[in-house]
Amino acid sequence: MKATIIGAGNIGMALAEGLVLANICSKQDITITRRNASALSDLEKRGFTVSTNNSEAIKNAETVFICVLPQQLNELLEGLKPGVDVSRQLFVSVVTGAHTQVFIEKLGTDLRIIRAMPNTAMKVGESMTCLAAANATQKDIVLVKDIFNTLGQSILINEDMMSAATALCACGIAFFLRTIRAASQGGVEIGFHAHDALQIAAQTSLGAAKLLITNKTHPEEEIDKVTSPKGCTIAGLNEMEHQGLSSALIKGIKLSANIANNLYRQS
Numbered sequence: 001m002k003a004t005i006i007g008a009g010n011i012g013m014a015l016a017e018g019l020v021l022a023n024i025c026s027k028q029d030i031t032i033t034r035r036n037a038s039a040l041s042d043l044e045k046r047g048f049t050v051s052t053n054n055s056e057a058i059k060n061a062e063t064v065f066i067c068v069l070p071q072q073l074n075e076l077l078e079g080l081k082p083g084v085d086v087s088r089q090l091f092v093s094v095v096t097g098a099h100t101q102v103f104i105e106k107l108g109t110d111l112r113i114i115r116a117m118p119n120t121a122m123k124v125g126e127s128m129t130c131l132a133a134a135n136a137t138q139k140d141i142v143l144v145k146d147i148f149n150t151l152g153q154s155i156l157i158n159e160d161m162m163s164a165a166t167a168l169c170a171c172g173i174a175f176f177l178r179t180i181r182a183a184s185q186g187g188v189e190i191g192f193h194a195h196d197a198l199q200i201a202a203q204t205s206l207g208a209a210k211l212l213i214t215n216k217t218h219p220e221e222e223i224d225k226v227t228s229p230k231g232c233t234i235a236g237l238n239e240m241e242h243q244g245l246s247s248a249l250i251k252g253i254k255l256s257a258n259i260a261n262n263l264y265r266q267s
């Protein structure tokens, strides 16, 4: 597949590397753009095609991935128009808060556009990606699902759930990372060196997630298996709940979803 990735930041680069790792594109078939030309030379040395001219860069693309920040989108779309060919190109946007209707209004009424909300675990093939489509054919949806499934897992959702998906799935990476860091800090306080504590916390967290995914169980069912009466696990867990562990996560996720909803402004 010939792909153009507009925006060589965290997500654009994770996507580029993921597409290559999953054998969906060769490096030469991926054109990556950004405004800062000097920052592109390293990517060129690594074998990617690079450009600072977005409308030229998308002309041969079958799939165009838009990976800029919400505040950068309006300017980008203005400059992109001359290269758009709605009959040939499929657009995929990861821009937080920007509705598919924005792209359709600015780039063409027949634009096939799929919004994707992945997370940075794409780089290790473990992203959770939520997708919402407009004007896209079943073939487009299958293609984009296939792309994101090779970079982790994906689900198709209604577009009105995209802000919720942003909080739980994209911001979620940071939430879970912070809980791992907190656990490792606890590990240091009870006697482990920092690197051992981090390894133990990270692997334990991976194990917890895999138990749920493999066994298809509810977290409380797995928790019941490790909480013996009067034991140390239930004591630690209840103390965390007294301190507001679940409540803090729920409140943080609600706040993130509200903010995600308002990140993009049409004008």
Ligand SMILES: NC(=O)c1ccc[n+]([C@@H]2O[C@H](COP(=O)([O-])OP(=O)(O)OC[C@H]3O[C@@H](n4cnc5c(N)ncnc54)[C@H](OP(=O)(O)O)[C@@H]3O)[C@@H](O)[C@H]2O)c1
Binding pocket: 006, 007, 008, 009, 010, 011, 012, 033, 034, 035, 036, 037, 039, 054, 067, 068, 069, 070, 072, 075, 076, 094, 095, 096, 117, 118, 119, 120, 170, 171
């Ligand atoms: N980070 C996450 O975990 C995550 C997860 C899901 C979704 N998202 C969404 O994904 C999008 C990208 O996030 P990010 O973290 O990758 O941002 P980022 O690291 O800031 O990357 C943005 C990139 O866009 C480039 N850019 C800006 N304007 C451009 C233009 N007109 N033409 C070409 N390139 C342009 C920037 O480079 P220059 O300044 O050189 O142009 C930069 O490389 C955002 O909308 C974000 O909300 C992020």
